[in-house]
Amino acid sequence: MAVTEAEVRERREGYESSRLGMWIFLATEILLFGGLFCAYAVYRSNHPEIFVYAHRFLSKTLGGINTIVLICSSFTMAWAVRAAQLGERRRLVALLAITIFCGLCFLGIKGIEYQQKWRHGLLWGERYHPVEHEKNGAAGTPAAIQMPPVSSDPNRSFLPLAAEGPRGLAPESSKPAPGGADAEPVPKNVQTFFGIYFAMTGLHAVHVIAGMILIGVMLVRAIRREFSPTDFTPVDNVGLYWHLVDVIWIYLFPFLYLIR
Amino acid sequence: MGNGSFWLPPAASSGAPVVDRLFHFIYWTAFVFFVLVVGLMVLFVLRYRRRPGQKDHGPAPTHNTALELTWTIIPLIVVGVIFYLGFAGFMDISTPPQNAYEIQVTAMRWKWSFTYPNGLTDEDLHVPADQPVRLVMTSTDVIHGFFVPDFRLKHDVVPGRYNTVWFRAGKPGTHDIFCTQYCGTGHSEMHAQVIVQNPDDFQKWLDGAASALAHASPVELGERLYHTLGCAQCHSVDGASSTGPTWKGLYGSKVPLNGGGSVTADENYVRESILEPNAKVVLGYAAIMPTYQGRVKDPDVAAIIAYMKTVK
């Protein structure tokens, strides 16, 4: 059946519209994460010592594996879009399935990392109770605000001393030595790092799950033969979303795991 | 100085006229532009109102570059001037001179507390007239705002940080201090006063209050702390119900606890409640008391206990 000019035009309009719409939506996601990156930048520039100290609790190996996993998944996703464009249905289905599998691996490794943190008490805010150190404060009491002592000397300013600088760079070992006589000084408020770590990787994981669901929907539709070389826009757009999720991780990884 | 004008309260500090001058400059500038706009609007409505049988006014201009440039550049210059004056005045009122007399301000829900260089803490801000005074401010709980309308002075008071303002008060007198950063139930009640005194009177007050404290009995000291530390905001001494349990008859009694059980309100319990308030909360009250860890020394706690014993 011949396709009318109006239909071609409408289809192209529809394709271009949904592409533009998806790109704009990606912009909103970048701004969403941008806020977190901003918080990261502020805290890191104010307290570099916390980040230098605490990031060593993260496993570069696992993070690195996850990075490779996601990059591979982006590759398979891009190939899947190509397969859709060429009408290669079986290949499309296979590649979408592999992409989802990569996502599952990513989440699995993330789960292992989170579980390790839980076991070692390396959590956010008031739940930060690293196993080596004693608990401080009774449960349920709000932490008191630590202020420099008030001076009773009328000539001395009440303003605090200049912010203490970083307490020296950490030694090259991958994990800090357990508390002992010659352990390096631990910076205050280490839980700030973990608050940011969990917020950023947690939000990212939510987006990975969302992406996997979307790819799953594409998978089902591909099996049902709903795509053709002239009609595969949804796969294209989901691919765009997945690439963004990947790109965000590619920034997260060095910022959190590879601090120097 | 005096009673203020239609728009503004009395100008009672050296910084106030700086602010007021700019206020009036902006006011009259705005007035002129407003009259211009509304005037033209009314004029055009009257002159160009559609009437039956009226002749066509002819084609009207769709744009006029010279005019549009003019009405862009003139406002730009005007706001530039206002910006500059605002900035210059701001630097004036926020840069304390070297020899300022320093007083520490502590904000808490819902009370102001002022600590003088000799260690005295009071509920009101006494200052010597005509001398620069620097306030170093912090909060113990949430963000508050320190506002003295008559001085045109305002700054947020933030927990975990010190913020500084300064002023030089004029003649002796009293002025309101308001809290201007919403902080909860007692936000509107969080008043204090600036009491400007002659330098001699000020010194006399300072010495007198300090020595009264030094010679005060623990009970008197405790009663004073009851006010200045903000206990009075939530605990009554006359039996009236409030956010926290009344102290009337509290000491030595058996108090039921949230979560079952009870405890005798002895020295240890009172001390624990001051330092770790949510460890044992009295039945029927919310666990919202802030901790005084780091804000009270042991003698203070002893004084409060001594006072509490007398409240029957």
Next chain:
Amino acid sequence: MSTAENYLTHSSGIRSWLLTRDHKRIGILYLISIMSSFFLGGISALLIRTELLTPNHALMSPEAYNKMFTLHGAVMIFLFVIPGVPATLGNFFLPIMLGAKDVAFPRLNLASWYLYVFGALFALASIVMGGVDTGWTFYTPYSVITNTSVVALTAGAFILGFSSILTGINFVVTIHKLRPDWMTWFKMPLFLWSLYATAIIQILATPVLGITLLLLILERTLGIGIFNPALGGDPVLYQHFFWFYSHPAVYIMILPAMGIMSELVSTFSHRTIFGYRFIAYSSIAIAVISFLVWGHHMFVSGQSNLADLIFSFLTFLVAIPSGIKVFNWLATMYKGSITLEAPMLYALSFLFLFGIGGLTGLFLGALSTDVHLHDTYFVVAHFHYVMFGGTVIAFLGGLHYWWPKMFGRMYSEKWARIAAVVIFIGFNLTFFAQFIMGSKGMPRRYASYPARFQPYHDVSTIGSYVLSIGFVIMAVYLIHSLFRGRRAPANPWGGTTLEWKCGSPPPHDNFAETPGPCEPYDFRGIVYDPAIGGYVDTARARS
């Protein structure tokens, strides 16, 4: 024409409305929701003003008062003014003015409305759960430690943010992709330029609100500690995040209103708009610069003097394009042929009220005067003059302008004028007194106040009652018009944009075929025809 099939009669039954993909019906659904929210926000305002008749507690405890002003702010801002014009008049008229059949993503449009309703339900839930007492700004640390239902309300605002973002995406894509070939950017009506600029802000700013509220929710539920000074966090960082969205948000509110102003002033002066290009560019300029001025809400928060300086400078810069639009509208009236129907009365009110609102912004943008005026009633008066006296008044003007088109009925012109005047008077009585008591030192968000401020509060409260009478009158004649109003012609006011070329109400598909080239604001040949009680275009033969 008016008894012909139109979008209202195209299908019937509740399902045809709740599952509609027609942008016009979605606009009506939004209109109903938004007016309901306005009603809720308005009742809370009346309760607040009544409480403030006396210096001490009268109707309600301080806790209840604090919840009341939080409710008023949150409902008015998130549920009324921000969705406001774009969701109602924008949804209804953007495709029509563009000559299109619908927006780019009609199902997404319906989803936006459902998200709105869902978010509103969360807000209502927070009321049922006892109400929130943090103020609509949710400043930390107070919002982290208060025992009230903060999570429900912020979750609602988060969901509403999605609604806003999706509307923005829809509008941008529609304007880019669904314009007929002959409609270049500079042949678009200015209302569409304003919706486009608004959509840019919605898209780029709202996600930052999203992450802010998300972090606040995490702080409350999991104790992340990012804003808690006791755990190494920074409470002022919250303010930066919050205002990074909430300042551009006020431009989401005012830009569409300015777009409506361009339509009203040109139509009721029967004259082409003066300085079309400048107005178009200024909308985009305002959208861009609006992202750079958020720190002017934080001059006394403890941020550095350098930050204060930069933000003050940029704040004055963003004032210029807004001010100049006012001159452009005035110039449009010059040598015009002005009629004073209700929409024009609202347009004139806008010039007066937004004039005051904008000019009082000068006091607040200047650093030294802001130190005195910040967090006083001066600020409350300023933002009510721009948000209410600006946006809401323009919205009402647009509502009256487009009412005949949307519903095919004329309302009572006499009662509409009366209501417009009552609202104008009531508004000034309510809010002008607040400027004076603010500069005299009356702080905001106070449940009780020093007795010397009582006269100002009383004038303000009486004004609020007058204001509500105006709205009651409006509700009555508008609803009455739906049943008994004179049938409206296609072009009752003599407008030149595309929506006046189709019937009142518009047909389901807007246009039988894509309309041909049309110059907006070209009034030559638009003449009044008493036979139909409306205007006809004699210059060109058109369907």
